[in-house]
Amino acid sequence: MTTMTDHEPQGTSVPATDAALAVHNLWKIFGKGGDKILGTPDAELPRPELKEKTGCVVGVKDVSFEVAQGEVFVVMGLSGSGKSTLVRCLTRLIEPTAGEVIVDGEDVTKANESRLRELRRNHASMVFQHFGLLPHRQVIDNVGYGLEIRGVPKKERRAKAAEVVDLVGLSGYEFSYPDQLSGGMQQRVGLARALAGDPKLLLFDEPFSALDPLIRRDMQNEVIRLHHELRKTMVFITHDLAEALKLGDRILIMRDGEVVQVGTPDQIIGAPADEYVRDFTSEVPRSHVLTLKWVMHEPNGDAGDGPVLQADQIVKDAARVVLDHHGPCRVMDGDKLVGVVDDEDILRVVVAEEEAPA
Ligand SMILES: Nc1ncnc2c1ncn2[C@@H]1O[C@H](COP(=O)(O)OP(=O)(O)OP(=O)(O)O)[C@@H](O)[C@H]1O
Numbered sequence: 150m151t152t153m154t155d156h157e158p159q160g161t162s163v164p165a166t167d168a169a170l171a172v173h174n175l176w177k178i179f180g181k182g183g184d185k186i187l188g189t190p191d192a193e194l195p196r197p198e199l200k201e202k203t204g205c206v207v208g209v210k211d212v213s214f215e216v217a218q219g220e221v222f223v224v225m226g227l228s229g230s231g232k233s234t235l236v237r238c239l240t241r242l243i244e245p246t247a248g249e250v251i252v253d254g255e256d257v258t259k260a261n262e263s264r265l266r267e268l269r270r271n272h273a274s275m276v277f278q279h280f281g282l283l284p285h286r287q288v289i290d291n292v293g294y295g296l297e298i299r300g301v302p303k304k305e306r307r308a309k310a311a312e313v314v315d316l317v318g319l320s321g322y323e324f325s326y327p328d329q330l331s332g333g334m335q336q337r338v339g340l341a342r343a344l345a346g347d348p349k350l351l352l353f354d355e356p357f358s359a360l361d362p363l364i365r366r367d368m369q370n371e372v373i374r375l376h377h378e379l380r381k382t383m384v385f386i387t388h389d390l391a392e393a394l395k396l397g398d399r400i401l402i403m404r405d406g407e408v409v410q411v412g413t414p415d416q417i418i419g420a421p422a423d424e425y426v427r428d429f430t431s432e433v434p435r436s437h438v439l440t441l442k443w444v445m446h447e448p449n450g451d452a453g454d455g456p457v458l459q460a461d462q463i464v465k466d467a468a469r470v471v472l473d474h475h476g477p478c479r480v481m482d483g484d485k486l487v488g489v490v491d492d493e494d495i496l497r498v499v500v501a502e503e504e505a506p507a
Pocket residue numbers: 179180206207208226227228229230231232233234235388
């Protein structure tokens with residue numbers, strides 16, 4: 150029996166008009182004379198060879214992607230893959246060697262110093278792993294710091310700061326100092342500080358990596374909640390695949406500075422671009438990520454009048470209905486029949502999980 154995964158499109162780009170962020174052919178080559186390497190065969194050398202030959206390191210190599218308004222876009226890769234360099238190039242905390250970064254229609258790489266400061270304050274706020282809170286300021290004034298720099302009057306910035314402090318669940322701690330707060334709470338202050346300026350784009354550079362697993366989970370849920378509430382466009386950097394799958398509408402996987410794959414979580418798990426992606430996604434429970442469109446089969450005249458399920462339902466969530474119904478269930482995309490799914494389709498996914506390497 151053939152499944153219907155072969156025709157699955159990869160979600161690599163969004164219509165240009167919808168893009169909150171568009172990155173085109175971005176390069177960062179660290180080291181003296183890095184810009185001279187661009188466009189030469191040396192740029193294609195593996196990292197160790199290039200380093201040996203020129204002393205330069207390619208941090209980001211010809212990366213292009215687009216992020217839609219309101220999307221949570223995760224950049225995922227192992228240590229050294231170039232994630233931090235990439236996210237820092239977006240606001241030129243690291244100066245790119247070449248390429249375009251378009252935020253809300255404006256090319257950040259062309260901005261002068263004062264415009265760049267404005268873009269960082271008003272358009273793209275960053276949440277870092279190390280919170281960078283000012284130790285002698287209370288929570289409320291840490292959160293309002295960016296507004297203060299912008300010249301917002303005290304009363305107004307305190308009101309705005311109080312609003313976002315409440316939003317991130319820190320009401321009651323407005324007048325605490327950072328060292329009186331746990332790591333998770335400090336990261337909430339970092340989040341509130343990023344939100345205070347009402348930026349269009351929120352950039353997260355491994356914000357939860359230093360937190361305990363349980364607090365980390367809480368913070369991930371907090372990001373999901375805030376996203377539902379505010380619908381801000383987010384770019385989230387992580388080396389943790391589970392975090393990427395939990396948060397990302399789409400995930401970009403990097404290796405050695407390059408893009409290996411861009412796709413929705415189910416595309417990454419269902420159709421890994423190469424052995425590298427297949428390898429590190431191999432332990433993910435597929436039924437928790439794949440949707441029915443990955444496991445259904447062609448109707449072949451057996452659509453019947455069984456229960457109706459939607460193609461974008463996660464297999465795990467649909468499994469009970471399918472297993473309880475003796476016979477095929479119809480899979481719809483809206484009101485169009487696109488396939489059928491039966492016990493065997495569901496069990497094949499679950500058995501594959503059982504057989505995955507431990
Ligand atoms: N200032 C620098 N000078 C030279 N090489 C650098 C510099 N910063 C980063 N690199 C190199 O660029 C590559 C990408 O590094 P980057 O920190 O972006 O990776 P990463 O995926 O964020 O890793 P990690 O999760 O460990 O932070 C690495 O080989 C790194 O050694």
